[in-house]
Amino acid sequence: MVPFNEDEIFYRDYYRASQAPEELQAFLARLDPGEALERRLIIPELFPDRISYNMEDSEYFSQGDGRSIFLTRHNRYTPAFLHRHAFFEIAYVCSGHCAQSIGLERLEMGAGDISFIAPGTFHTMEVFAEDGIVYNILLRHGTFYEMFAPLIKGKGRISEFFSEGMHEGSRLRYLLFRTDGDETLRENVLRMYEDQERGDAYTDQFLIGCLTMSLAYLMRYYHGTLESSVSKQVNLPDNFLVMNYIQEHLTEVTLADVARHFSFSVSYCSRLIKSSTGLGFHDWKRVLRLRRAEHLLRHTDRTVAEIGTSLGYVNPETFIRAFRKEFHMSPTQYRRQAGKV
Numbered sequence: 001m002v003p004f005n006e007d008e009i010f011y012r013d014y015y016r017a018s019q020a021p022e023e024l025q026a027f028l029a030r031l032d033p034g035e036a037l038e039r040r041l042i043i044p045e046l047f048p049d050r051i052s053y054n055m056e057d058s059e060y061f062s063q064g065d066g067r068s069i070f071l072t073r074h075n076r077y078t079p080a081f082l083h084r085h086a087f088f089e090i091a092y093v094c095s096g097h098c099a100q101s102i103g104l105e106r107l108e109m110g111a112g113d114i115s116f117i118a119p120g121t122f123h124t125m126e127v128f129a130e131d132g133i134v135y136n137i138l139l140r141h142g143t144f145y146e147m148f149a150p151l152i153k154g155k156g157r158i159s160e161f162f163s164e165g166m167h168e169g170s171r172l173r174y175l176l177f178r179t180d181g182d183e184t185l186r187e188n189v190l191r192m193y194e195d196q197e198r199g200d201a202y203t204d205q206f207l208i209g210c211l212t213m214s215l216a217y218l219m220r221y222y223h224g225t226l227e228s229s230v231s232k233q234v235n236l237p238d239n240f241l242v243m244n245y246i247q248e249h250l251t252e253v254t255l256a257d258v259a260r261h262f263s264f265s266v267s268y269c270s271r272l273i274k275s276s277t278g279l280g281f282h283d284w285k286r287v288l289r290l291r292r293a294e295h296l297l298r299h300t301d302r303t304v305a306e307i308g309t310s311l312g313y314v315n316p317e318t319f320i321r322a323f324r325k326e327f328h329m330s331p332t333q334y335r336r337q338a339g340k341v
Contacts, residue, residue, distance in 0.1 A: 269281075
């Protein structure tokens with residue numbers, strides 16, 4: 001078991017407190033806001049405007065440092081938040097389990113699974129278990145072509161993904177390989193992480209070599225497990241700000257509220273949401289509410305009635321009907337199937 005770092009201990013306590021509204025309120029009241037800001041902790045209830053929803057190369061790659069690849073270990077129990085980034089992101093599950101939501105899809109990933117997320121793709125990451133060890137590999141967008149030109153020039157879904165990912169609005173949002181805990185791939189990712197910690201003059205070239213070998217290994221031995229998603233969305237100006245505003249005000253927000261907040265016309269707002277999600281405002285809001293309901297059923301002990309109320313449903317019966325229509329089972333059945341009761 002990888003020991004918990006200081007931030008993971010905080011996030012674990014935060015996660016446990018969120019099991020009940022009263023405990024969460026007491027937990028947040030005990031926090032020192034100044035210290036939380038200094039540590040750049042993600043606390044949506046207190047600092048929604050401090051969360052980096054739109055991540056640029058400059059957050060991880062300093063200008064002139066020559067670095068093309070950056071590895072991090074995802075902090076366990078970090079609150080899942082919608083975000084996108086200007087670079088390619090690879091998520092490798094070393095042990096345990098994680099889940100990613102990409103657009104309307106939810107990807108359940110186990111040990112050995114590895115996903116590639118295209119630049120500009122809306123997604124969230126959930127790692128809510130002690131044994132959930134997930135490594136993120138970030139590839140600088142500006143130098144990607146020089147690193148992996150052969151991948152771009154080839155044929156097939158993988159080459160298409162990397163070629164399109166060089167431009168905003170990639171049609172292919174992700175690739176996912178299921179390797180069933182392949183030991184060679186695992187050792188290679190761990191070797192990359194260890195060498196980044198070493199950080200000498202040869203580290204970047206070493207990481208590029210390891211990653212190139214890993215990609216070739218995946219294509220040779222696991223191309224048959226490849227899963228991907230095709231998106232027809234068109235990125236319009238302001239789409240991310242609008243999508244994030246809806247998520248942050250999910251309980252009672254209306255299309256008119258969104259339009260008023262951004263000084264847009266209602267028709268423009270409606271077209272923007274449709275182009276970004278493939279759904280109208282009301283359907284997209286319904287999907288977001290039920291996705292949040294899934295999370296609360298899996299990860300908290302709140303009653304079905306409390307969850308429905310927190311998501312803005314007038315009464316429990318309305319929530320139960322909406323949930324059953326989407327998942328073909330009641331919230332209680334879903335929770336039981338997820339092993340929460």
